[in-house]
Amino acid sequence: MLASELLIQALEQAGVEVVFGIPGAQVLSLYDALSRSTRLRHILVRHEQAAAHAADGYARASGRVGVVLATSGPGATNTVTGVATAYMDSVPMVVICGQVPTTAIGTDAFQEADITTITLPITKHSYLVKDAALLQEIVEEAFYIAASGRPGPVLIDIPANIQATKVAARPARSCVRLASYRPTLKGNARQCRQAAELIRATARPLILAGGGVISSNAGKQLRELAELIAAPVANTLMAKAAFSPDSLLALGLVGMHGSPLTNNAVQESDLIIALGTRFSDRVTGDASRFAPQAKIIHIDIDPAEIGKNLRVDVPIVGDLATVLSSLLELLGDFQSPLREGWPPTQVAASSPQPSPSASLATETTWISPSEVFFALNHIAQGREMVYTTDVGQHQMWAAQLLQTSTERGFLSSGGLGTMGFGLPAALGAQIARPEACVLCISGDGSLQMNSQEMATAAINGLPLKVIVFDNRALGLVRQWQHFYYHDNYAHTALDAIPDFCSLAKAYHWQARTYQHHGDDATGITEALKWLLAQEGPALLNIPISRDELVLPMLARGGSLAEEVKHV
Amino acid sequence: MSEHTLSLLVDNQPGVLTRVTGLIARRGYNIESLSVDRTDDLAISRVTLVVGAEHTPLEQIKKQLHKLINVHKIYDLTNEDAIERELLLVRLRVSEKQRAEILEICKMFQAQIADANGDCLTIEASGNHERLAALEDMLRPYGIAEFARTGKIALSRCPTH
Ligand SMILES: Cc1ncc(C[n+]2csc(CCOP(=O)(O)OP(=O)(O)O)c2C)c(N)n1
Numbered sequence: 001m002l003a004s005e006l007l008i009q010a011l012e013q014a015g016v017e018v019v020f021g022i023p024g025a026q027v028l029s030l031y032d033a034l035s036r037s038t039r040l041r042h043i044l045v046r047h048e049q050a051a052a053h054a055a056d057g058y059a060r061a062s063g064r065v066g067v068v069l070a071t072s073g074p075g076a077t078n079t080v081t082g083v084a085t086a087y088m089d090s091v092p093m094v095v096i097c098g099q100v101p102t103t104a105i106g107t108d109a110f111q112e113a114d115i116t117t118i119t120l121p122i123t124k125h126s127y128l129v130k131d132a133a134l135l136q137e138i139v140e141e142a143f144y145i146a147a148s149g150r151p152g153p154v155l156i157d158i159p160a161n162i163q164a165t166k167v168a169a170r171p172a173r174s175c176v177r178l179a180s181y182r183p184t185l186k187g188n189a190r191q192c193r194q195a196a197e198l199i200r201a202t203a204r205p206l207i208l209a210g211g212g213v214i215s216s217n218a219g220k221q222l223r224e225l226a227e228l229i230a231a232p233v234a235n236t237l238m239a240k241a242a243f244s245p246d247s248l249l250a251l252g253l254v255g256m257h258g259s260p261l262t263n264n265a266v267q268e269s270d271l272i273i274a275l276g277t278r279f280s281d282r283v284t285g286d287a288s289r290f291a292p293q294a295k296i297i298h299i300d301i302d303p304a305e306i307g308k309n310l311r312v313d314v315p316i317v318g319d320l321a322t323v324l325s326s327l328l329e330l331l332g333d334f335q336s337p338l339r340e341g342w343p344p345t346q347v348a349a350s351s352p353q354p355s356p357s358a359s360l361a362t363e364t365t366w367i368s369p370s371e372v373f374f375a376l377n378h379i380a381q382g383r384e385m386v387y388t389t390d391v392g393q394h395q396m397w398a399a400q401l402l403q404t405s406t407e408r409g410f411l412s413s414g415g416l417g418t419m420g421f422g423l424p425a426a427l428g429a430q431i432a433r434p435e436a437c438v439l440c441i442s443g444d445g446s447l448q449m450n451s452q453e454m455a456t457a458a459i460n461g462l463p464l465k466v467i468v469f470d471n472r473a474l475g476l477v478r479q480w481q482h483f484y485y486h487d488n489y490a491h492t493a494l495d496a497i498p499d500f501c502s503l504a505k506a507y508h509w510q511a512r513t514y515q516h517h518g519d520d521a522t523g524i525t526e527a528l529k530w531l532l533a534q535e536g537p538a539l540l541n542i543p544i545s546r547d548e549l550v551l552p553m554l555a556r557g558g559s560l561a562e563e564v565k566h567v
Numbered sequence: 568m569s570e571h572t573l574s575l576l577v578d579n580q581p582g583v584l585t586r587v588t589g590l591i592a593r594r595g596y597n598i599e600s601l602s603v604d605r606t607d608d609l610a611i612s613r614v615t616l617v618v619g620a621e622h623t624p625l626e627q628i629k630k631q632l633h634k635l636i637n638v639h640k641i642y643d644l645t646n647e648d649a650i651e652r653e654l655l656l657v658r659l660r661v662s663e664k665q666r667a668e669i670l671e672i673c674k675m676f677q678a679q680i681a682d683a684n685g686d687c688l689t690i691e692a693s694g695n696h697e698r699l700a701a702l703e704d705m706l707r708p709y710g711i712a713e714f715a716r717t718g719k720i721a722l723s724r725c726p727t728h
Contacts, residue, residue, distance in 0.1 A: 116582065120589055125636045128582070145636065180578075180639040304630035307623075 003132040004029040004163040005036075007096070010139040012039045013172040016067050018058065018431055019043070020051040024071025025111065026098030029163040034069075043431065043460060046452040048075050050424035052082020052095065053450070057425030059091050060411045061386055062432035063217065065146050068095040073111030076157070077118065081418060083153045084122040088415025089238060090215060092151035094142050095123075101161040102130055116157050124152030132165035137173075144176040149183030150302040151215055183301060187316040187323035194314045195273075195297045196330040202271035202295075204342045205231040208254065208283075211238025212276010212300060212320050214408060219243070221324035222275065228328065230336040231273065232343035234262050236283050237399050239276075241410040245403045248345055255283040256554050257396045263560035265344045266291050274298045276320045279309040280415065289559035299323050366545040367516045367524055369394070369469060373401035375524045376467075379532060384436040385409055386429045390422035390446030393475040396550040398441045406436075420449025423466065427453055430462045437532060439465045444494055445474045454507035457537045465531050466539040468500050473546045482549070483564050484556065500541040510538035568619045570599060571645040573629070574721055578637040579605050579612040586635050587614060591628060596620050600653075600718035611639065615720045644721050651721040655699045656681065657706055658689045658713040665709055676702045687712070695719075 001009075007030060011019070018041045023031045034042055045051045048070045055066025066086075070076050076097040086093045100109040116126045125145050127138045135158070142154040199205060213222050219242050226233050226249050233243045234254035243250055251262040263285075266272065272294045277283065284290040287309050295313040298306050299320055306315040316323055385404055389395040389412040404410060411429060413421040426440040447468055457464050469475075478492040504511035514527045524542075531540040555562045577583050584603060591598055599617040606613050620628065625643075632638050644651075661669055669688065673680065678692035692702055696719060703714075 117585065120586060121593055124634075178636065181636050302634070304627065304634055308627055 001167065001169060002029065002033065002163065003135050003158075003165045003167045004033040006136055006167050006169050007139060007158070007163070008033045008037050008040065009169060010136050010172070011067065012037065014139065014143045015064070017041060019067045019069050020045055020054040020058075020428065021069030022046075022048055022051065022071065022075060024075050024098065026072040026100060026160045027069060027075075027163075029160065030069065030096070030098065030158070041431075042069075043427070043456065045424065045427075045456050047450065048078030049082050049420065050427070050450050050453045050456070052079045052093070053085065053418075053421050053424035054428035054431075054453075055093050055095075056082060056086045056091050056421075057388060057411055057428030058432045059086075059093055059428070060089075060425070061408050061429035061436075063215075063408065064432070065092045065094055065143055066428060068093065070095070070097050071111070072098045072100055072115075073113045076115035077113050080119060080122070081416075081420075083119055083155065085413050085416045085418045085421060086153045087122040087124070089413065090151050090211060091153070092146040093153040094146050095153060095155045097155065097157045098163070099128070099157045099159040102159045103161070105159065116155060119155050122153070123155050124150075126155040126157070128157045129159065129162050132162045132167045135162070135167065136169060140173055140176050141178065144178075145181065149181070183319075184303070184317045185301075185319040185322050187299070187318035187326055191314055191316045192323065192326050192330060195299075195316060195327060198271055198295055198297060198314060199229055199273070199327075199331060200334060202229075203339060204269045205229055205271045205273060206251075206265055206269035206294075207231045207233045208266070208272055208274045208277055209233055209235045209239040209242055210275060210277020211236065211414070213239050213242040216276060216301070216320035218275070218321035218324055219407065221321055221328065223247075224328055225273075225324055228331060228334060228336065230339070230343060232265060232345045234258070234266060236277055236280070237412055237414045240399055240402070240412070241404045241406060241408075244405040246405070249343055251345055253399050255285065255560070257400060257550050257552065258560075259400075260552060260563070261344060263554075267293075267559070267561050268344075269294045272296045274300075275324070276300055278305045281309075284309065285554050285558055285560045285562070291560075364518050365516065366543065367514070369397045369544055369548055370401060371521065372467070372469075372524055372528075372542060373397060375521065375528055377401070377403040379525065379528050380404070380437075383532075384433070386411070386426075386433055386436045386438045388412065388422045388426040388429060388438070388440045390440070390442040390449075391417045391419045391476075392443040392446055393471070393479065393548065393550045394441050394443045394446075394469040396476070397469075400550075409436075419446040422446060423450050423464075424453045424456075426464045426466070427457055427462055430457075430464050437465065439467065439532075442466055442468050443475060444468055444470045444472060444500065447500070448498075451503060454504060454509055454537065458508045462537060463535060464537050465534070466504075466537075467531070468539065468541045470500065470541050470543045471546045471548065472496050475546070475548070476550065478546070479549055479553075483553070500539060504539040510534045510536060511541065512539075513541040513543065516543070568621060570617050570619050571625050571643065572615065572617050572649065572651070572719065572721055573632075574642040574644055575614040575616075575632065575638055576606070576640040577612050577614055578639070579610055580637065583612070583637045584614065586637060587616075587632065590631055590635065591616075591618060594624065594628060594631075596624065596628065602718035602720050613720070615718060617719065642723065644723060647723050649721045649723050651695045651719050652693055653696060653699055653719045654717045655692045655702065656689060656715045657692075657703070657711055658687065659706060659709050660686050660712050661688055661709055662686065669706070669709065672702070672705050678702060
């Protein structure tokens with residue numbers, strides 16, 4: 001068979017069911033073989049960046065490896081933002097690129113780009129296939145590397161002449177072993193005991209849950225630990241939906257836009273149990289003043305994350321679910337003591353929290369974003385919702401206000417903060433979870449970065465839903481200009497073009513613009529109900545004031561205790 | 568900033584050196600010296616590199632290097648009394664009179680004459696960093712025409728039984 005046919009067979013054997021891509025000269029052989037596969041579905045997107053985000057959304061929503069197929073040169077370079085996004089958020093992905101023939105490599109041939117070198121800093125590993133006989137092994141390795149340990153994107157660059165080489169297939173390997181890559185799964189026993197001792201002695205424990213909880217499928221263990229030791233749970237953006245917001249232990253979002261209750265709890269805690277998180281600057285504020293009274297237990301599968309940004313008292317390298325299970329066993333007989341004033345969530349439960357969005361504007365011509373989210377939470381109850389977001393104020397409001405604990409039900413670009421992620425990610429998520437209601441929360445800036453994918457959704461019958469918070473501005477940047485650049489709104493106005501309703505309709509979507517009538521809350525409920533009731537893809541454009549802010553917000557360079565002065 | 572010597576065993580494949588050096592450069596550290604060649608196993612190369620960094624960033628660099636799939640082993644030889652060697656080639660133009668003095672210096676350093684033609688002399692010497700630096704200092708007054716020095720290669724001492 002041809003190497004291209006072998007590749008398709010290897011993808012099938014790896015359990016792949018869908019590939020996102022766009023063909024081109026250097027992947028013709030692969031597409032020819034792909035067209036004959038009865039098991040692989042190909043989704044023809046409209047931009048390779050979207051192919052990568054869609055594969056990413058598919059992976060995040062399902063826990064399986066997302067697969068991208070792109071041609072050489074511009075096809076490959078178009079995937080770069082999507083690959084970087086997946087790398088930053090540890091999403092398992094395999095990107096297959098065509099390359100010019102081996103004889104032409106290095107000659108600046110038409111559509112030649114050295115994609116393996118371009119993506120070196122944003123891939124977990126990559127291959128340039130120069131020998132067709134190695135292809136099967138490479139594909140098996142790539143899937144193993146992408147999905148195991150700390151997941152991440154792996155790129156395979158295949159020159160056109162290699163694809164067209166005759167090769168012999170051998171039976172698939174049942175397990176891949178690499179001498180130089182053996183992720184640690186079980187935690188070190190001594191360190192686990194030390195962690196258990198610290199937990200037994202703590203008065204104010206706090207669990208900081210990161211994205212690792214989701215990639216390790218450790219939600220159950222997280223809940224058991226939190227309940228056993230009565231520790232409140234703060235989540236990073238990446239861990240949203242990993243812990244039920246209905247629990248009295250749920251603190252919600254921590255860091256830059258976390259509530260004072262949450263951030264102060266971190267500052268007052270005497271033991272932070274950090275699970276699968278990398279202590280990013282958006283989480284810690286000034287790292288040297290993060291949780292000043294606390295000892296820190298840090299559990300992560302990537303040894304390089306431990307001690308990278310913060311001093312750690314007990315490091316445990318391992319798979320989160322496995323390590324937490326051993327910890328739970330060690331704490332089997334533990335009775336959590338009644339503690340005065342802790343967890344702080346219980347204290348706060350009786351007093352209502354201030355609304356996180358605030359407007360500089362006083363007019364009632366606009367609906368406030370929090371009203372939209374309150375209505376949405378109400379309507380979404382009992383449904384299997386998968387939310388995706390773009391990047392900006394709307395993303396932060398979603399992180400603060402959405403009440404959801406659907407497994408793998410909140411997909412957002414955390415580390416890279418990639419505008420344009422939401423819509424294609426929703427596309428991938430909808431394919432992974434056909435039964436779920438997939439809803440992309442977007443902004444008028446972000447949606448325009450990949451709006452062409454409305455075509456992909458319509459043509460493939462993917463019934464995604466989109467809400468646009470239309471503030472006619474690059475809102476979050478504008479907010480920074482408000483706080484730090486004396487309201488000099490340099491180049492953050494977008495104006496009222498396009499009309500998103502007409503745009504969506506041009507792609508054969510159902511679409512509506514929400515009309516606000518003062519304080520009447522039934523209007524938004526009705527509009528959201530309409531959105532979720534649509535059988536096909538549908539968009540709801542919600543005009544909001546330009547002057548809305550995401551609050552609270554930490555002061556630049558400040559600790560978690562220091563909020564920006566609200567003026 | 569202190570200098571650290573790392574010795575890595577890596578796959579002998581195209582692009583692997585770029586992965587290693589790129590990772591270090593990306594974190595803003597300068598590679599002071601570098602030497603690479605295959606080991607007794609043709610599939611494996613040894614990379615010896617000297618990098619200037621404080622302790623904490625160095626630990627982070629080592630951990631990140633460990634994550635590269637093509638890196639098999641990392642030895643930190645910094646605080647070890649390792650055997651370290653470099654090779655030096657230096658070309659001088661010398662008068663008849665100076666020649667004898669230079670040969671005397673070569674003898675002191677167990678350096679060889681690698682090549683000679685008329686007033687041109689190429690000297691070859693090996694040794695550790697300090698020793699070669701001392702030789703360089705002694706030859707400089709004669710006017711160095713060309714100069715080449717390898718990065719260091721290093722192995723830890725034989726284990727004591
Ligand atoms: C690709 C990309 N370019 C630029 C930015 C910088 N940026 C962050 S938020 C933002 C504004 C987003 O505007 P919009 O999508 O309308 O959301 P809003 O903040 O108004 O809710 C920009 C430009 C980014 N995050 N990603």
